[in-house]
Amino acid sequence: MPNYTVWTFHGEEIPSTSTTAEKRLASGSNTIVHTSEIDQFAYMQEMVDNALRHHAEEADDSHDEEPPNETTQRFYNLLTEANLPVFEGSSESKLSVCIRLMAGKSNWNVPIQVVDFYTKLMLDLTPPNNFMPKNYYQAKKCVSKLGLDVKKIDCCVNGCMLFYDNDSGKNDALLVECKFCGSP
Incomplete structure (x- = not known):
């Protein structure tokens, strides 16, 4: 259809110039096909592809990433520290143990003294060089440093x-x- 606008942003595909010419020849129509919009789009698409390819190559060549700001770096450091294994060979991290201790206290309304008793028991059962929380206070402190506060409802x-x-x-x-x- 002459002067038809192809709505590419609504899902229509741009017909290729050869397909349009083939259709015109097959139908026997003498209608002039305006391909300037199609040609401009193809040229623009090629420019964008080239720019993206060039940008991707630059990104691969240079590893100059902007370092995180101070607050973000502090959070990453805390997260790294909290995700250390409780002791060598353990599949649990300090953070996971702290969260599980706090969840147990909250789920069953256990007094702080009971949590402290069980953390002491776990400390006695684990190797001496470990990152276990020593009591409920340390577990809560570890979790709250990451912005995960506890609120009882x-x-x-x-x-x-x-x-x-x-x-x-x-x-x-x-x-x-x-x-x-x-x-x-």
Whole structure:
């Protein structure tokens, strides 16, 4: 169709000039096909391909990456330290042990003294040169350095609702009964 705009950004494909010419010859039509848009697009596509190829080659040749800023580097250092194996040959990292200790405390509402008791037991069972947390405080400190703070939120015994406050005006933290079923 003469003067038809090909909508490439809507999924249409640009017909090749040879296909258009073949169609014109096959149909016996004497309509003039305007290929200037197609030629311009092909030229532009070639320029973009060349630029990307040149940029990719430069990226391969030079390894000049911008170093992370101070905050990011501090986070990477903490993450590296936290992901060290607890002891040589262990499949668990310091971070995973700390998170599991805190999850156990939270899931079963275990007192801090119990967590401290079990960390001492684990320290006694592991080789002397280890990265185990010595107590609950150290486990919490390790996890919180990475920005993973712990916040306890109570819930209804039947699972109907959570008792918490938030920024959008929900102030249910001080409630003692469920709004839905009346249970504690």
